[in-house]
Amino acid sequence: MAFQYFTSPAYQYIKRGYCELCKLVPDFSKNPYLLKKLSLKYRLIYFTIIPINALTKRSLLRYKTNNKINMKVVILAGGFGTRISEESVYKPKPMIEIGGMPILWHLMKVYSYYGVNEFIICAGYKQHKIKEWFSDYFLHTSDITFDFTNGNEVIVHQKHIEPWKVTVIDTGLGTMTGGRIKRVKDYVGNESFMLNYGDAVGDVNLKELLDFHKSHGKLATVSVYNFGQNKGVLDIKDGTVKAFREKSDLDGNLINIGFFVLEPSVFEYIEGDNTVFEQEPLKQLVSESELKAFVHHGFWQCMDTLREKQHLEKLWSTGNAPWKIWK
Numbered sequence: 472m473a474f475q476y477f478t479s480p481a482y483q484y485i486k487r488g489y490c491e492l493c494k495l496v497p498d499f500s501k502n503p504y505l506l507k508k509l510s511l512k513y514r515l516i517y518f519t520i521i522p523i524n525a526l527t528k529r530s531l532l533r534y535k536t537n538n539k540i541n542m543k544v545v546i547l548a549g550g551f552g553t554r555i556s557e558e559s560v561y562k563p564k565p566m567i568e569i570g571g572m573p574i575l576w577h578l579m580k581v582y583s584y585y586g587v588n589e590f591i592i593c594a595g596y597k598q599h600k601i602k603e604w605f606s607d608y609f610l611h612t613s614d615i616t617f618d619f620t621n622g623n624e625v626i627v628h629q630k631h632i633e634p635w636k637v638t639v640i641d642t643g644l645g646t647m648t649g650g651r652i653k654r655v656k657d658y659v660g661n662e663s664f665m666l667n668y669g670d671a672v673g674d675v676n677l678k679e680l681l682d683f684h685k686s687h688g689k690l691a692t693v694s695v696y697n698f699g700q701n702k703g704v705l706d707i708k709d710g711t712v713k714a715f716r717e718k719s720d721l722d723g724n725l726i727n728i729g730f731f732v733l734e735p736s737v738f739e740y741i742e743g744d745n746t747v748f749e750q751e752p753l754k755q756l757v758s759e760s761e762l763k764a765f766v767h768h769g770f771w772q773c774m775d776t777l778r779e780k781q782h783l784e785k786l787w788s789t790g791n792a793p794w795k796i797w798k
Contacts, residue, residue, distance in 0.1 A: 539586030549595025565669030649746030
């Protein structure tokens with residue numbers, strides 16, 4: 472109700488009058504006695520806008536607090552990344568950079584926008600690279616002075632830190648996706664959690680995703696996306712080509728893009744290290760009608776190849792990255 476009032480014509484009229492008041496008497500806040508010289512209109516505006524502004528701040532704070540998602544997210548980041556070996560030979564695929572920062576960082580920033588700030592990273596291949604990067608995070612994001620004249624003192628200027636709690640777990644070199652998830656069970660605890668792949672970005676609305684998950688009461692929700700075809704399309708009937716046309720987004724099938732929300736009992740569907748999460752666990756959830764799909768209609772892009780990396784890099788460098796929803 473409060474937000475409806477703040478957008479009403481009455482409030483907008485009062486707000487315009489308040490701006491006029493500030494122009495007429497710039498120092499009225501420092502000298503309230505100047506109000507006595509104003510007309511009745513402006514005195515009423517002054518004593519109306521002050522309590523309304525206070526109410527606005529309280530309402531916005533309450534709104535932001537209520538819309539924060541208090542949940543952990545597990546991120547799969549242990550694969551070899553063989554399809555982008557030009558980069559992954561040196562580092563894990565989630566650590567390949569877009570705009571100077573790992574794609575993993577971009578994904579975490581999306582979650583953090585919605586208030587999800589506790590991350591459990593399932594590392595494997597070159598896992599030490601991930602640990603070292605977070606260990607030196609402030610070095611990557613701040614200005615540093617190394618003072619060798621004063622006992623090798625390190626001075627951090629304008630320290631930029633995130634409100635994150637990051638747990639990096641070595642889940643094994645050859646462990647499958649399901650096995651990696653199973654290995655972090657103790658870190659997740661007996662609570663609902665989110666799960667995602669560490670090599671893709673998107674502008675999925677996590678609040679809507681979580682609301683959808685809570686609404687159906689099933690054990691698992693997977694986000695799906697129409698990724699479209701990348702080839703020409705033939706319309707065929709009874710073996711005869713009826714049309715040959717360029718591909719469109721309507722031609723593609725809905726694919727799994729991660730952005731899962733899972734209940735803790737999902738761990739019971741995973742046997743061990745050799746379990747591929749996308750195989751038996753998800754198939755069993757499907758057979759028991761315990762898996763629901765959240766259809767994402769915005770932007771999503773994986774980074775499996777060098778061409779896809781270059782595409783993401785171009786979007787970022789030109790200021791057209793749809794996944795950059797944070798300020």
